[in-house]
Amino acid sequence: MAEQQKLDSHAIELVTALATEGTAPSILHITTSGLGAGLPSSLPVAFDRKSQAFKSVKGLVEEFRDAPARRKGTASTNTLASFIDLVNRHKDADSVLFGKTSWPEPKLTAVLDYDREGVAARNRGHRVVYTFPLTDEFKAWVNGSAKPMDQESFAAFIEEHAAELAAPFDGERSTYEPLFKETMATPSDVLSLSRHLEVMVSAKAKQGIRLQTGERTVEFTEEHQNAKGEKVVIPGIFMVSVPAFVDGDPVRIPARLRYRIAGGDIKWFYQLYRWEFFLREQVGFDLKQAADGTGLPSFEGAPES
Structure with missing residues (x-):
């Protein structure tokens, strides 16, 4: 009797083990030969005997991974120098640069794990970008361009941005003076004008004349002086030299000086000439740098998304 009970117990254990084994999942390895590039030689999958279905084990494996399987993500830099240093830290033989040089969103992008012809495609997911953050000084000049200012505001603006006025080069004189039929001013000319305007802020303005030298004049008259007034020479063009991007090289942009007189009141404004062109040119220089x-290698444009 005891022997029979022992055999029955063993049979139950054996049946239970076989039933458990018949429903337990198992790991199978599927070869990938002929399925194309970018795959390992075999893929581990779990086969669920109960549902007769294959399931990926990737999620389970990734849950226990101590370090990333590959480099990916996008780093953002605030200066061109930092962009170059970070790219040099991570680049390899197949890394490339892309440059979007057009306004309003110029950008340099380094794709560190780029692919090349004749080898298997790479992930293209490890990148460094530089978005050319604008300086406050450049934004001030662009935002103020072609916007009328009263005399006091205009004089204050010129005084505040005096450090960004530049003497014209000979080549700039020979280019812009014939183009605009105006005389180019030096920084001292523009500053002298602004300081004179500060004094004459309460005076009435009368339309001036153009001198034989090509300069214009405006006549200011104090009310208590009757017709007696003072003529002020107005330069037609001046040069602005201001870093467009944080820690970047200065961009030189010609600016035309204009005014409008109505009922003795005068409004001043300047117009930056083709500033988008000069900005694009600077971005092109930075891409080359x-x-x-x-x-x-560098390319104008944007990488694959």
């Missing part, structure tokens, strides 16, 4: 500084 980044290519030279990293030794990587």
